[in-house]
Amino acid sequence: MSVTVPAGFRAAGVTAGLKASGRPDVALVVNDGPLQVAAGVFTSNRVQAAPVLWSRQAVSDGVASAVVLNSGGANACTGPEGFADTHRTAEHVADLLGVGAADVLVCSTGLIGERLPMDLLLPGIGDAATALAVDGGDAAAAAIMTTDTVAKQTHVTTPDGWSVGGMAKGAGMLAPGLATMLVVLTTDAVLTAAQADAVLRAATRTTFDRVDSDGCMSTNDTVLLLASGASGQAPRDDELAVAVRRVCADLARMLVADAEGASHDIAVTVVNASDDEAAVSVARAVTRSNLFKAAVFGNDPNWGRVLAAVGTVPEIVAPFDPAALDVRINGVQVCRAGGVGDPRELVDLAAAREVRVEVDLHAGTHAATVWTNDLTHDYVHENSAYST
Amino acid sequence: MSVTVPAGFRAAGVTAGLKASGRPDVALVVNDGPLQVAAGVFTSNRVQAAPVLWSRQAVSDGVASAVVLNSGGANACTGPEGFADTHRTAEHVADLLGVGAADVLVCSTGLIGERLPMDLLLPGIGDAATALAVDGGDAAAAAIMTTDTVAKQTHVTTPDGWSVGGMAKGAGMLAPGLATMLVVLTTDAVLTAAQADAVLRAATRTTFDRVDSDGCMSTNDTVLLLASGASGQAPRDDELAVAVRRVCADLARMLVADAEGASHDIAVTVVNASDDEAAVSVARAVTRSNLFKAAVFGNDPNWGRVLAAVGTVPEIVAPFDPAALDVRINGVQVCRAGGVGDPRELVDLAAAREVRVEVDLHAGTHAATVWTNDLTHDYVHENSAYST
Numbered sequence: 001m002s003v004t005v006p007a008g009f010r011a012a013g014v015t016a017g018l019k020a021s022g023r024p025d026v027a028l029v030v031n032d033g034p035l036q037v038a039a040g041v042f043t044s045n046r047v048q049a050a051p052v053l054w055s056r057q058a059v060s061d062g063v064a065s066a067v068v069l070n071s072g073g074a075n076a077c078t079g080p081e082g083f084a085d086t087h088r089t090a091e092h093v094a095d096l097l098g099v100g101a102a103d104v105l106v107c108s109t110g111l112i113g114e115r116l117p118m119d120l121l122l123p124g125i126g127d128a129a130t131a132l133a134v135d136g137g138d139a140a141a142a143a144i145m146t147t148d149t150v151a152k153q154t155h156v157t158t159p160d161g162w163s164v165g166g167m168a169k170g171a172g173m174l175a176p177g178l179a180t181m182l183v184v185l186t187t188d189a190v191l192t193a194a195q196a197d198a199v200l201r202a203a204t205r206t207t208f209d210r211v212d213s214d215g216c217m218s219t220n221d222t223v224l225l226l227a228s229g230a231s232g233q234a235p236r237d238d239e240l241a242v243a244v245r246r247v248c249a250d251l252a253r254m255l256v257a258d259a260e261g262a263s264h265d266i267a268v269t270v271v272n273a274s275d276d277e278a279a280v281s282v283a284r285a286v287t288r289s290n291l292f293k294a295a296v297f298g299n300d301p302n303w304g305r306v307l308a309a310v311g312t313v314p315e316i317v318a319p320f321d322p323a324a325l326d327v328r329i330n331g332v333q334v335c336r337a338g339g340v341g342d343p344r345e346l347v348d349l350a351a352a353r354e355v356r357v358e359v360d361l362h363a364g365t366h367a368a369t370v371w372t373n374d375l376t377h378d379y380v381h382e383n384s385a386y387s388t
Numbered sequence: 389m390s391v392t393v394p395a396g397f398r399a400a401g402v403t404a405g406l407k408a409s410g411r412p413d414v415a416l417v418v419n420d421g422p423l424q425v426a427a428g429v430f431t432s433n434r435v436q437a438a439p440v441l442w443s444r445q446a447v448s449d450g451v452a453s454a455v456v457l458n459s460g461g462a463n464a465c466t467g468p469e470g471f472a473d474t475h476r477t478a479e480h481v482a483d484l485l486g487v488g489a490a491d492v493l494v495c496s497t498g499l500i501g502e503r504l505p506m507d508l509l510l511p512g513i514g515d516a517a518t519a520l521a522v523d524g525g526d527a528a529a530a531a532i533m534t535t536d537t538v539a540k541q542t543h544v545t546t547p548d549g550w551s552v553g554g555m556a557k558g559a560g561m562l563a564p565g566l567a568t569m570l571v572v573l574t575t576d577a578v579l580t581a582a583q584a585d586a587v588l589r590a591a592t593r594t595t596f597d598r599v600d601s602d603g604c605m606s607t608n609d610t611v612l613l614l615a616s617g618a619s620g621q622a623p624r625d626d627e628l629a630v631a632v633r634r635v636c637a638d639l640a641r642m643l644v645a646d647a648e649g650a651s652h653d654i655a656v657t658v659v660n661a662s663d664d665e666a667a668v669s670v671a672r673a674v675t676r677s678n679l680f681k682a683a684v685f686g687n688d689p690n691w692g693r694v695l696a697a698v699g700t701v702p703e704i705v706a707p708f709d710p711a712a713l714d715v716r717i718n719g720v721q722v723c724r725a726g727g728v729g730d731p732r733e734l735v736d737l738a739a740a741r742e743v744r745v746e747v748d749l750h751a752g753t754h755a756a757t758v759w760t761n762d763l764t765h766d767y768v769h770e771n772s773a774y775s776t
Contacts, residue, residue, distance in 0.1 A: 047699030047710045047726070077695050079711070079727030112692025113728055217700045219692075290678070290763075298772025304500025304607075307465050311435030312605045322435045323467075338435070339467025340501055375678075375772075377765050384686025384763075 002153030004137035005165035006188035008032050008228025011136035013143030016124020018072025018110070018117060024143035026121065027069040028128040029184055030097060035229030038064030039196035040105065041204050043221035049076030050086040051106040052220060058090070058102050059224070062193025065099040067184055067224055068125060069144050071169070073110040073117075076219040085116050092122050096129040107182045107222050109146055109169060141167040144182055147382060149258055154250040156243045162189040162231040164243045168251040170258075181208065181255060183223040185247055188231040189240060199237070199244045200225045207248035210280070210370045211256055212287045223248075256371045261378025264296050266355045269369040273361050278318035279368035282359060285309045287372035296355055297374040301347035303327045303334040310359055319363050326360040390541030392525035393553035394576035396420050396616025399524035401531030404512020406460025406498070406505060412531035414509065415457040416516040417572055418485060423617030426452035427584035428493065429592050431609035437464030438474040439494040440608060446478070446490050447612070450581025453487040455572055455612055456516075457532050458509060459557065461498040464607040473504050480510050484517040495570045495610050497534055497557060529555040532570055535648055535770060542638040544631045550577040550619040552631045556639040558646075569596065569643060571611040573635055576619040577628060587625070587632045588613045595636035598668070598758045599644055600675045611636075644759045649766025652684050654743045657757040661749050666706035667756035670747060673697045675760035684743055685762040689717040689735035695726070698747060707751050714748040 004011050011029045018025040031038075040059040042052050058064065068089060075082050086106050094101040108116065131139070141151040148169050155165040170181030185200070204223055225244070235243075256265050268286045273279035286292060289309040295302035306327050310320075327335035332346045349355060355374075392399050399417045406413040419426075428447040430440050446452065456477060463470045474494050482489040496504065519527070529539040536557050543553040558569030573588070592611055613632070623631075644653050656674045661667035674680060677697040683690035694715050698708075715723035720734045737743060743762075 045696060045699040046701070046703065047695045047713075074692075077692050077723065077727055079725065082727070112690075112696065113723070115728070217696065219696050219699065290767075294768050294772045297768060300772065302500075304462075304465050307435045308433060308500065308605065308607050311433040311607065313434070315434065325435075335465065335501070337467065339465055339470070340503070375768055377768050379678075380682050380685060380763055380765050380768055384682045384688065 002137040002165045002167040003186045005155040008230030010132040011140040012128040012131035013139030014127040017120045025072040026124040027140035027143040030066045037227040039200045041223045049220040050082040051108045054086045055105040065103040067105045069107040075108040076112040144169040152254040162233040166247040170255045185225040190229040190234040203245040203248040207252040259373040260382045261376045262373030264374040268357045271367040273366040274364035283370035293375035299349040301329040320361040324362040328358040390525040390553045390555040391574045393543040396618030398520040399528040400516040400519035401527030402515040405508045413460040414512040415528035415531040418454045425615040427588045429611045437608040438470040439496045442474045443493040453491040455493045457495040461504045463496040464500040532557040540642040550621040554635040558643045573613040578617040578622040591633040591636040595640040647761040648770045649764045650761030652762040656745045659755040661754045662752035671758035681763035687737040691715045691722040708749040712750040716746040
């Protein structure tokens with residue numbers, strides 16, 4: 001259970017036939033109130049899918065009644081016709097639920113550059129509306145999967161009687177500015193639209209924005225937060241922030257663990273940086289090194305490739321002395337002061353799913369972690385065979 | 389023949405035993421004058437190998453008598469001891485040739501983070517000095533190969549009696565700010581150090597700097613130009629520029645064609661950009677998309693992934709309207725005005741080694757091409773198995 005853990009929400013997941021596999025492909029999440037507060041964070045890619053253009057506008061007033069999501073097609077790069085399809089999708093949901101179309105958010109995921117089969121999607125949405133249930137979270141989470149191998153759900157319940165739930169899809173094209181992912185968070189806490197927006201932006205900045213599977217930024221990334229207020233509880237900002245961040249962090253970690261074809265999860269932590277941006281920039285440079293990521297796939301703790309990646313960050317972004325750099329991999333200090341450290345043979349990556357890389361810049365007191373995974377044969381296979 | 393095509397040069401390539409394979413691994417190129425003009429361009433990586441630190445300083449006066457190169461070890465991230473090894477290498481060459489150590493340039497390539505076996509390297513250099521010959525270019529080019537499958541050599545001879553020759557190694561870790569590559573160019577034209585520097589920088593900016601195999605910038609990249617003046621001919625600047633650029637372009641193209649594990653060469657050309665930087669930035673974003681490169685490996689002309697990559701370039705760098713973008717792949721307009729164009733089935737990548745992607749920004753009159761290759765199983769294999 002995920003998005004239906006908080007009170008005031010119903011959800012459903014059904015099969016409309018968009019996926020060749022015959023698996024569920026349409027999800028609906030409805031906020032029954034009493035509040036209908038909503039906030040959204042979207043991809044920073046300038047090429048934006050029709051549902052992103054629609055939902056960004058629709059959520060800008062801080063109000064939404066429902067989210068409809070489909071897998072089996074991204075509705076990206078589909079021109080004015082694709083936007084009309086999204087509009088029609090929202091209107092259909094609005095008619096079924098008796099709400100305004102501008103209060104229906106739309107998310108799509110799948111192949112870019114192909115129109116959605118509306119003759120399948122609209123009846124599927126009808127089925128989803130019929131299937132809406134207060135325990136429909138599991139079905140909704142299953143219906144948004146693409147190459148995901150597991151449905152991704154989590155929730156936090158508090159002793160004060162309010163909770164936050166969340167579901168996510170995403171298994172590739174994960175990069176900052178949001179991963180290729182759709183995320184719906186729900187809460188029954190009482191909060192304002194401004195609070196929802198602030199807490200969502202803060203949470204995504206240090207969770208989803210620090211996941212970088214393959215350096216590729218999607219056209220469809222969307223993270224939504226809906227608040228029903230059904231618990232009657234109004235938590236303090238800091239309490240809310242902790243719960244929402246926790247749900248985001250759980251889901252982000254699940255995205256990395258299920259990244260396409262990965263055999264290792266890699267956490268790159270940069271410590272003693274001059275500021276947060278320096279730490280994140282250096283960590284991101286390492287998570288984007290195909291050479292290092294291929295080495296990890298080969299169970300090779302190739303710290304030279306870590307240093308080569310660190311060295312690509314401009315000094316104006318991250319001041320450090322290359323001759324002072326230390327690197328630890330799974331606790332072994334393989335690089336000391338920019339040169340050879342303890343024997344790399346001490347690091348046994350074959351036995352470890354998780355690879356912890358720590359880069360010490362010796363240039364300040366700030367730290368950050370960015371997650372990625374290794375570059376594997378299966379990644380190449382999945383992404384070369386995806387559309388053909 | 390390559391570096392020994394121009395008069396006034398001798399070269400050699402020998403086996404010192406640095407490579408486990410037993411293949412040649414030490415090369416020497418000597419400028420017998422009468423001029424000993426030299427210029428160099430080096431990696432912009434802040435983590436720089438000992439030979440880069442050495443040679444950058446040694447060439448800064450515009451004078452050099454010789455270049456010694458080794459494969460089988462990069463001497464990068466080896467600390468002060470590694471720098472001392474480079475210094476000792478230069479001094480050994482200087483003693484053998486009767487020149488100053490500060491006029492000996494040093495290049496190394498191979499694994500990062502391991503000391504060079506000086507007990508093998510120094511005797512090898514002695515053998516190379518003995519083997520120096522006016523037709524030694526081929527042997528030198530062979531001795532600098534690492535994962536290269538072919539030696540890379542070219543030359544331009546002019547009707548005026550002067551010529552430019554060049555050799556290169558590089559087969560991965562190719563990215564702007566120079567690819568992982570060592571390049572030595574020679575000419576028997578009469579030119580000044582200032583001319584050599586200017587012509588080399590101009591040539592590399594539109595050749596080696598526009599090759600991006602895997603987005604990874606090396607710690608060892610070095611491009612050197614040596615001028616002997618032995619032809620007695622002093623070409624005009626524009627004549628020199630054309631010849632040097634031609635040699636660089638030939639070698640850059642060979643680097644792409646021999647990139648580790650590649651099955652397609654990809655030329656991304658951006659047209660109608662607002663300025664050159666915009667064109668290069670957009671092209672580079674596409675050449676860095678693992679998703680697109682994996683699709684090409686699968687013979688899938690996945691233009692949606694091209695657009696997703698184009699959209700990651702900030703508007704301040706490259707103004708364009710996402711709804712105006714056109715994409716052609718091998719001449720077929722698969723994307724028109726940001727949406728679906730001609731059927732992708734018209735593009736047959738299985739039959740094509742070369743993939744030409746043209747992105748039309750409709751935002752100006754500038755154009756640029758960046759070369760890359762596809763992301764393949766063999767790339768992952770070679771780079772996961774390289775050091776273990």
